[in-house]
Amino acid sequence: MRFTLNGKPVELKVAPMRRLLDVLREDCGLTGTKEGCGEGECGACTVLLDGAPVNSCLVPVAQAEGTKVTTIEGLRGHTKLQQAFVTEGGAQCGICTPGFLLAASTLPRAASLEAVKQGLAGNLCRCTGYAGIYRSVAVARGGARAAPKPKPAARAKATPRAKTKPKARSAAARRSR
Amino acid sequence: MGKASTRAGSVGRSVPRLEGAAKVDGRARYVDDLSFPGMLHGRTIRAPHACGRLRSVRLGPGGLPLGLVVVGPRDIPGDNVIAVIEDDQPALAWGEIRHAEEPVLLLAHADREALFAVPAEVEMIPGAPVFDPLASPRVFKHIRIARGDAGAALRKAPVVVEGEYRTGAQEHVYIEPNGVIAVPENGGITVHGSLQCPHYVHKALCRLLKLPADKVRVVQTETGGGFGGKEDYPSVIAGHAALLALKARRPVKIVYDRAEDMRATTKRHPSIVRLRTGFSRDGALLAIEAEVVMDGGAYVTLSPVVLSRGVLHATGPYRCPAVAIDGRVVMTNTPPNGAFRGFGAPQTQFAIEAHMDRCAEQLGIDPVKLREKNAFRPGDVTATGQKLPKDTSALPVLREAVRRSDFHRKRKAWAGTGKGIGLALFFHGSGFTGAGEVRLASRASLELTAKGARILVGSTEIGQGTRTMLAQIVADTLRWPLSAIEVAPADTGLVPDSGPTVASRTCMIVGAILQRAARELKHKLGRLTPTQYLARHGALVVTKQYEKPAEIHWDEERYKGDAYGTYAWGCDVVELEVDPVTREVRPLKLTAVQEIGKAIHPGHSRGQIEGGSAQGLGWALSEEVVMRDGKMANAQLTNYMMPTTKDTPEFDVAILEQAYRHGPFGAKGVGELPMDGPAPAVVNALRHAGFDVREVPATPERLLKCASR
Numbered sequence: 111m112r113f114t115l116n117g118k119p120v121e122l123k124v125a126p127m128r129r130l131l132d133v134l135r136e137d138c139g140l141t142g143t144k145e146g147c148g149e150g151e152c153g154a155c156t157v158l159l160d161g162a163p164v165n166s167c168l169v170p171v172a173q174a175e176g177t178k179v180t181t182i183e184g185l186r187g188h189t190k191l192q193q194a195f196v197t198e199g200g201a202q203c204g205i206c207t208p209g210f211l212l213a214a215s216t217l218p219r220a221a222s223l224e225a226v227k228q229g230l231a232g233n234l235c236r237c238t239g240y241a242g243i244y245r246s247v248a249v250a251r252g253g254a255r256a257a258p259k260p261k262p263a264a265r266a267k268a269t270p271r272a273k274t275k276p277k278a279r280s281a282a283a284r285r286s287r
Numbered sequence: 288m289g290k291a292s293t294r295a296g297s298v299g300r301s302v303p304r305l306e307g308a309a310k311v312d313g314r315a316r317y318v319d320d321l322s323f324p325g326m327l328h329g330r331t332i333r334a335p336h337a338c339g340r341l342r343s344v345r346l347g348p349g350g351l352p353l354g355l356v357v358v359g360p361r362d363i364p365g366d367n368v369i370a371v372i373e374d375d376q377p378a379l380a381w382g383e384i385r386h387a388e389e390p391v392l393l394l395a396h397a398d399r400e401a402l403f404a405v406p407a408e409v410e411m412i413p414g415a416p417v418f419d420p421l422a423s424p425r426v427f428k429h430i431r432i433a434r435g436d437a438g439a440a441l442r443k444a445p446v447v448v449e450g451e452y453r454t455g456a457q458e459h460v461y462i463e464p465n466g467v468i469a470v471p472e473n474g475g476i477t478v479h480g481s482l483q484c485p486h487y488v489h490k491a492l493c494r495l496l497k498l499p500a501d502k503v504r505v506v507q508t509e510t511g512g513g514f515g516g517k518e519d520y521p522s523v524i525a526g527h528a529a530l531l532a533l534k535a536r537r538p539v540k541i542v543y544d545r546a547e548d549m550r551a552t553t554k555r556h557p558s559i560v561r562l563r564t565g566f567s568r569d570g571a572l573l574a575i576e577a578e579v580v581m582d583g584g585a586y587v588t589l590s591p592v593v594l595s596r597g598v599l600h601a602t603g604p605y606r607c608p609a610v611a612i613d614g615r616v617v618m619t620n621t622p623p624n625g626a627f628r629g630f631g632a633p634q635t636q637f638a639i640e641a642h643m644d645r646c647a648e649q650l651g652i653d654p655v656k657l658r659e660k661n662a663f664r665p666g667d668v669t670a671t672g673q674k675l676p677k678d679t680s681a682l683p684v685l686r687e688a689v690r691r692s693d694f695h696r697k698r699k700a701w702a703g704t705g706k707g708i709g710l711a712l713f714f715h716g717s718g719f720t721g722a723g724e725v726r727l728a729s730r731a732s733l734e735l736t737a738k739g740a741r742i743l744v745g746s747t748e749i750g751q752g753t754r755t756m757l758a759q760i761v762a763d764t765l766r767w768p769l770s771a772i773e774v775a776p777a778d779t780g781l782v783p784d785s786g787p788t789v790a791s792r793t794c795m796i797v798g799a800i801l802q803r804a805a806r807e808l809k810h811k812l813g814r815l816t817p818t819q820y821l822a823r824h825g826a827l828v829v830t831k832q833y834e835k836p837a838e839i840h841w842d843e844e845r846y847k848g849d850a851y852g853t854y855a856w857g858c859d860v861v862e863l864e865v866d867p868v869t870r871e872v873r874p875l876k877l878t879a880v881q882e883i884g885k886a887i888h889p890g891h892s893r894g895q896i897e898g899g900s901a902q903g904l905g906w907a908l909s910e911e912v913v914m915r916d917g918k919m920a921n922a923q924l925t926n927y928m929m930p931t932t933k934d935t936p937e938f939d940v941a942i943l944e945q946a947y948r949h950g951p952f953g954a955k956g957v958g959e960l961p962m963d964g965p966a967p968a969v970v971n972a973l974r975h976a977g978f979d980v981r982e983v984p985a986t987p988e989r990l991l992k993c994a995s996r
Binding site: 147193206227242 | 304309461544891900945
């Protein structure tokens with residue numbers, strides 16, 4: 111079995127029907143590719159095959175023969191995207207992150223938010239509700255950071271119940287003090 | 288110096304996640320990424336039926352692979368129990384079987400494929416299972432809370448509204464399934480695993496393996512999500528791996544595949560809540576009567592405390608002079624239900640908040656006005672007699688959420704359009720309930736290093752940002768740069784027991800202990816730099832233990848007093864549309880306004896709110912655990928539908944702050960709060976869109992059945 115892995119040629123003696131995921135993790139020692147479900151639903155095992163994202167748990171290694179395989183360890187030219195996942199909340203527990211990064215790396219530069227959602231619909235994240243991931247993608251493309259700005263709950267000092275307070279201390283009276 | 292230092296601290300700033308770089312370049316090592324020399328793989332043989340008696344477990348027919356290791360109940364050196372609250376759950380069942388998927392035998396082999404090819408047949412004499420919690424003969428825990436005379440108040444109340452509300456089980460779907468590796472070493476065992484609470488696992492292993500504390504070491508590996516699903520269950524899987532490893536005298540890895548994880552591990556407790564509330568004609572709440580029933584599954588596990596948090600939140604954030612709450616968690620023949628973000632409070636607050644919109648309708652009062660009228664103010668008294676502190680923010684979050692979402696205008700404009708808007712007001716107690724924190728007596732340490740300080744805590748990073756947040760608290764307390772602070776791995780051989788990473792407690796409780804440690808460290812250093820101190824005096828480790836604030840009192844017997852040190856507050860507004868033909872619900876926007884004391888890391892706090900809200904929407908709309916004969920019938924991500932990018936709406940998050948005097952920099956808990964609001968806000972929006980639905984998930988099937996109003 112021969113293919114190009116992260117830019118380097120590899121030659122392996124492996125059973126052709128083994129999952130590409132297992133060959134990458136076990137035979138090539140690249141554990142950045144994760145298994146989340148083993149049935150092509152979660153996308154944690156996403157790698158690029160000739161530049162296109164695939165679920166490596168559904169790909170027999172035979173299908174990789176002669177192709178270019180890219181894993182998270184070999185993702186090049188997307189430093190900004192990776193940094194943005196760190197600074198904008200795209201990564202929390204991190205288990206889905208390699209898959210999201212590889213999928214996101216294939217999105218067209220000018221993709222709208224709807225197109226980003228469509229492009230990432232094959233990847234599941236249970237931590238972020240995806241919002242942090244969209245922000246990371248946007249910031250990597252030069253969008254403005256949108257850090258939350260907490261506000262004091264200034265009005266939390268609520269009016270005491272009128273019933274338990276004498277009339278003189280109505281809300282209006284206290285405002286005037 | 289006069290003025291305080293002008294150097295900007297890190298608290299309140301969204302600094303980069305400490306372990307972020309390793310998570311984006313593939314270096315972060317999760318348990319399945321680790322391997323040890325001579326390591327075997329483990330497999331669990333499970334019971335096929337929901338209850339009955341175990342007759343036999345047969346391996347074969349056919350030759351078994353050479354080197355197969357087999358562990359049965361008789362191989363257990365210590366007590367055959369998973370030590371949590373009660374000792375009813377065996378590590379390996381024998382005799383009585385209480386649920387399908389109950390572990391009965393363990394196997395290990397070097398070749399994973401050969402291991403899983405071994406035929407195994409479990410024979411049982413089936414019994415008569417109980418699946419309906421209302422028909423269960425066995426009550427695990429019963430809690431009553433009483434304030435005033437609710438019965439009499441209800442008889443006198445001019446308006447009484449009744450209702451029953453139900454919530455389903457929920458699967459955590461951490462993207463990394465449960466997994467551990469047990470390594471026999473130093474005459475004992477070391478377990479590396481994906482887990483939230485290393486000291487829980489440590490305690491369970493000592494008991495199961497009959498080993499002294501110093502022969503058991505538990506090390507948390509990078510953990511791919513938890514949400515409560517890795518609070519108690521890791522004690523089971525770690526026990527299994529350790530038993531195999533001790534017998535094989537080789538390291539043993541057990542990592543569940545998705546199907547086994549979904550079938551065998553814990554879920555959120557399904558609930559049935561019946562409410563009767565009395566109001567004056569102008570909408571003042573006069574009485575609440577609540578009956579809470581939770582389905583505990585086959586063993587006690589954490590159910591008593593889940594029920595406790597549930598009943599303590601059952602009135603919702605409302606003041607009421609007469610309250611009677613009767614809660615019980617019962618046994619059924621399903622796999623044990625366990626901790627899941629919110630821990631009982633989402634269930635009971637779903638009921639009261641769905642109920643409040645029905646009450647508003649019957650009273651002819653706007654749902655916002657009804658809530659404004661009855662919401663807790665500072666100084667109000669809860670059902671347990673707790674006088675609420677100054678940082679009680681029910682009204683601020685409600686008003687801000689209504690304003691931001693343009694609630695009133697949309698409510699009017701959307702009537703009859705198929706679109707709906709609804710809201711939910713909620714609160715969440717931070718930290719362990721009642722005297723729980725006193726019992727935990729958590730400890731946290733700071734060690735002086737040449738570079739600055741190293742944090743030693745048993746609290747775990749599971750994605751929520753623990754490491755970064757604790758480092759920020761310590762750095763700012765010491766007035767050192769964040770880069771001077773390191774965080775030690777959560778390894779029981781290295782760190783003190785800081786209590787479990789659960790209950791929205793890590794920031795508020797452990798953060799506060801660390802802050803005290805940092806103050807003492809600073810005091811001891813005086814004018815010396817760390818390097819100078821180490822050269823002159825040698826090593827320095829400061830350890831502090833939880834100290835109960837003097838004003839907190841709790842009476843466990845009578846369920847009276849200060850249930851929690853303080854509460855975080857939230858109001859969610861959900862906007863959605865319903866497909867008129869398929870009745871599929873599409874959430875359009877979720878506005879979440881949450882008051883959390885102080886956002887140590889605003890970005891990560893927002894991440895908790897968005898992620899928790901998405902989980903809440905999943906629970907409300909699409910996530911249904913289908914049980915057939917006590918077994919999960921949809922144990923795969925193909926038909927257990929957690930939200931994808933296409934199902935998740937826009938989030939508008941606003942964080943409000945009202946300092947809690949005992950929290951570090953004023954912080955309260957944020958982890959669970961966001962789970963409480965989405966489900967009731969969804970059904971209230973559905974009510975606005977014309978659907979009277981009182982049960983979640985509100986799937987299209989359920990909406991088709993429910994009478995369109």
